[in-house]
Amino acid sequence: MELEERLAVFIDYENLALGAREHLGGMAFDFGPIADALAARGRVVVRRAYADWSYFDEDRRSLTRHQVELIEMPQRMGASRKNAADIKMVVDAIEMSFEREYISTFVMCTGDSDFSPLVHKLRELNKRVIGVGVEKSTSRLLPPACDEFLFYDRLEGVDIPDEPAPRSVRPGVSIPQSKGRRRGGSSAGSASERPARAAKSSGSREDSARAAASALVGAGEGVPSEESSPVADEAAEAVIGGAVPTTVPAGASPEQDGSHDESDDAPSADDLPMEVRVAQTLADLAKSTGGAVTASVLKRTLLRKDPTFSEADYGFRTFGEFVRFLADRGFVELAQGPSTGDPEVSLPAQGDTTSAFALLRTVVQDEGGSAPLSGLKNAIRKNRPDFSEKALGYRGFLQFCKAAQASGAVDLAWDDDADDYLVTAA
Template identity: 30%
Template sequence: MPELTDTDRVAVYIDFDNIVISRYDQLHGDGAWRKDNARDARNEIAPKLTAARIDVGAILDFASSFGTVAITRAYADWSVPANASYKGQLVDRAIDLTQLFPASGTKNGADIRLSVDVLEDLFRLPDITHVVIVAGDSDYIALAQRCKRLGRVVVGIGVAGGTAKALISACDEFESYDGLPGVEAAPSRPTRGGAKAAAAAPPAEVAPVDAAPVDAAPAAKRAPATKRPAVAAKPTIVAPLATDPFISPTDGADGTVSDREATRLLVRALEFAHAKNEDAEWLNASGVKSQIKRLNPSFNEKTLGFSSFTDFVRSRGNLAEVQVDGQHRRIRLRDRAAKTGE
């Protein structure tokens, strides 16, 4: 048997009901799972269940990027037809299935059983270095905090819009399910009143375009329109003010980091790093990114449209600059006086 070279060992715990229901509601609207009674997997909602199907393999593949996956457990009532339909995926990946018959009509107790098992495993298996919690319930905040106190790295995976912000903050690293390699990102999440708003919005935006040809003074209105392409220059990224409140775990309604907060994260991380290393003109890029992840575990430059962290920093060129030396990437915060003069 070949020797394993990985020293990090990973334990994965999946609140299966939580992730399946959250994904279904993400695609089909808040409360859709309960409204459709999707747990029974009736033929009429089969297409909706298929569209919201969870890729268990993508979750485990992502977990393996942190080290050797030593434990994989999933918690649910497997007698429910919607959960039983995952039999093939679960068996193929050798996942340990924990049966949870609901003690009441509304709660199956997965959070309690999962938490007890995690702590028992950590005390019994001291070589576990990473704990991956696949859920979005705020009930797991205390578990994540306890795992960190025991010296483990906590990685969270949850559905965008269905994960508690406090749970994201409690993790060392957080990845949205949509952001996992191999997973197709969900479209914009439906909101209450979305249909009415969508029906009302087009007239307000389209009216000026439709009205232009019949306007009594078309020349006066067309002149500014011809200048629009020239104004389409790349906007200057504005630095966060010193009086801004400290960054929140996330300011995006769907649980992702917005472009504005990403800028604030970069500047704050550079300020902290420069303060700790006053004599260092340039800072290691990986160290700065690690600081950003500590400030907000859900930060991911790829969700913002950048292929690398270096590209992300370069997009904020008026706030920070990049130095490339072979394989080394260093960055620094531009002089405050230069920024205020732009």
């Protein structure tokens, strides 16, 4: 039996949450992309997040959905406890390294260089250490101390809010926070200052919007999701016929759908077509293992990401039939594996940026010659499920489209009426 890596994840939540808010356009921190990246590296057996949760009450729901244990470290106790969460995190990590020898990898989710001595000690104890942090709020001293360091903003699934083109703002009209990008500032500073800054960074408008969204979600918890309503035969028919489910329910506007997804009980990964999820998983495995990926490893990783996954839901008796179907459609490539019935699975060559720009232009033309930026990436993935602008070296889809504009493939302009970029075939 192949020996799997056992991972323990420790999250300095204040550091990551405030780093995302201050340096990633005010976006809320989401553990999902980290969970997906770690699924390709081994089996996660411990997930703990440390913070004074009275300052991050709205984030509890998302973390609980990802099975993260919330460790409460109160700071408002009439005395200085600014490093209480950090110390507790260090003590637990060291204790676990001695008591649970089967844990081979420790994942330290923080950008604080104060954790460097802990990283060095864990490596002395023959543990592998993976760090995770927001790039602009991560100390330059921490990544070299780790065996591997993942920048949160570079992970697949982290969509940094787009920065709108410069435009005049009429008096009394505010720019939507989801489109703005704050400049300057640093997440560095004493831990005693962090909660105050966290409260200050979320304005009254954002608080009221989130409260309303939470109330709506709470009222609708008993309503089945869109993905659970179709029968298995219809789902299989949609995949085999090449149909790709949309992420927006019929009759709902993008504005109604966009803010609700973050609070919904269903993970956002469920909205992706299976071809896209397989392609993303293969890309993660190729980067983390550096070797061949067999069908058995692929299925095990898909189950880590979604324990409810079953190829039978898509009309296939075995996983081998499922990957052969994807290979026939050109989504993956198969080669002889180490054993019969367990072929090697890989992604077809994605090509250079020129072909990617040409694909973007073709998709825009198929959409009628112009299309809004939001939703365009999903339209591209209908044609190429393994598409990833980050694999091509771009930080986000907007940056990719700007590069396509510079090459002359498309035109990009801000549309005030749509409150979005409009992409037009050149």
